[in-house]
Amino acid sequence: MGLACTNTDIQPQQMETTAFKVLGAIGFSHLLNDMIQSLLPAIYPLLKSSFSLNFTQIGLITLTFQITASLLQPMVGIYTDRHPNPFSLAIGMGCTLIGLIILAFAPSYGILLLAAGLVGTGSSVFHPESSRIARMASGGRYGLAQSLFQVGGNAGNAMGPLLAAMIVIPYGRHSIAWFSLAALLAILVLWQVGIWYKRKQGPGLRPVAVSLHDKETIPRRTVVVSMSVLLTLIFSKFIYLASINSYFIFFLIHKFHLSVQSAQFHLFVFLGAVALGTVAGGHIGDRIGRKRVIWASILGVAPFTLAMPYASLEWTGPLTFMTGLILSSAFPAILVFAQELLPGNVGMVAGLFFGLAFGMAGVGAAVLGKLVDAHGIEYVYHMCSFLPLLGVLAVFLPDIEKRYKRFKAA
Template sequence: MNKKYLYMLSAGHLSVDINSGSLPALLPFFVSEYGMDYTSIAGLMFASSFLSSIIQPLFGWLADKGSRQWFMVLGVLMAGLSLGVTGFVTNYWSIFAAVTLMGIGSSIFHPEAARNVNAIAGKKKGQGMSIFSVGGNGGFGLGPLLAVFLVTTFGMKGTAFYAIASLFTAAMIALAAPAIRRESARQLAAVTKKATDNPIPRENDWRAFSRLFLVIVFRSTLFTAISSFLPLFCIQVLGASHAVGSATLSIISIAGVLATLVGGLLADRKGYVRTMRYGACLLVPCLAVIVFTQNIWAVYAMLIPMSFAMQGPYAAFVVLGQSYLAKSLGFASGVTLGLSFSLGGIIVPSLGWYADSYGIAAVMLVILAISICCAAATFLLPEPKKA
């Protein structure tokens, strides 16, 4: 496993996902600077996730047809340049189009990059995917902080940073692409030789993948719901300040970087299915403590365990999807990396309606119930066939 190339791909992952992570923090500035209403803001979030979630498996399917290193370069450029434009135009539909292109850029990057990571990682696929995933998690964690700093320091034109950063990152990946292709081919050749000595057919297990998809639906809903309602629960139910409530997500994101690395190592040693079960089962008591104690100190005590429960299995479920669809790595990556974030954005608005009708405390009980369903669903997952 050549970690140098994994770090480069992780840097590309950071460059792409820092745009998606920055968008929510830019929305209040769109309201104050451009006069957008809440319906318009919701439309931008929809634009960033809905179309990209549909087409990302398509780009994964295309990646499976042959090496397309330029997908990674194009994805980095589209994501960064598109978000960078939003600080220089004021027309809503222009911004809507830019945000849509940002989401498409993310969809183009992820499947091809994850396919290369799978090849380069060799036998240590969990560790390799965790290194790659740290870039994405870091992007989502640092994005809001960076967005606020840029706009408060330089005004809306501070978004130009995203475009400039994408140019440098895309150039790095473009220069390294031939070496990444050679390393991927070398690792795949080694796997092919081993398979020749001990032949095990590479097959797609769609039944197992459909069960994993069920877990992805629950997991994505939990991620988005916790991100949306945990700060509000702390503020409105527990009486915490806005700063204390919002800090919960920052702690989960920062601890998630370490959790992702530890989870990757655990996945290689204990297995991908078992790692997912550990994470899903750990999340249930963490949420139960938060919901039933209704104490802000109890919430903070649960944040780091929650981070490990949520972020630790990240590499495991991506590699597990690739293991189930061994002949369609790009498509599997498109689903696990794409839908795992966007599906929640489609489902969670119904929880918002429920919260409006019955209160934040009631919706937290629903989130707890979803976590129990997610944990139960992981026990339906079969162990992948070993190559």
């Protein structure tokens, strides 16, 4: 089982084969991790009735989870760039396991917030290190590796609402405890990944030197402008996703008078499309260039989001599917693009972007919850439908793929 010799870009003749077994293991663990995490928003209607919560309090649950993850992820990434810790993935999953059990039996709203914070802590450890391992195992196919890693998470996010509809809603909140078995399985898998990681890093677990390819630096001004654009695109993408993940069920119930279970199946359709789009985005970005994928994904989804608030129930399903499919294709390309802008900082970049994604989603959920309480849920979906228009800023991204081609030809 081969892997790339460094956790950064290397020349083609130095590449080993893609380690699909490792990518499969972290992708499967990502599925289990995000399946557990997606149970939280999927049971919001149950929590709302059980604890008599308003939409602002629901938003604060999301905020607690997302902010915990977003604040810690960049710090975890920076630390592990310099001090690799192969078994941190299993330890982080342990935090998720504890948070899951507390969520199943929490007696009060304050304890619910504690459970959300523990799940967020587990996520903050999991994502930067898993992204690093995906790059190490990529064999140079960075976009494909990130897609395979991320699609596990997207598939888990899609399964959460479905499992909530099939298990948690009929049998009650205590049934969440059964999902601790999934967390235990993930810990076992990640421990084996940690053994592989430790063996590949060698004695002392020193960070790997940056290759000559990466030492050809990009001008600082270009990096600053490009990172600003990428962060703005992350803002537009994940605020919109927050509106879907936290409130789409309520929107469907309000507008079309669906049952909770029927609305959760619609959310499953959206999240399933997100999983498909993630796989496509990374692979296509490796072939045609990441800037083109970013441009087409963020801006290209705008016609569908603009139409969704006005659509009938029959059209809401197809529009939801196309929105998830197109919008999700951007994130693998954005992440790899940023890692190529800042070579040698794989964990930090992954932690920053995953952390920002969670943070934006958390802040967005809290703010949108306040707006729902003040103006109604349809107002929020009309407002959020314009966010993808920020994708026009992708025109300011440099063509770094051309730079790499010049380097290889030199």
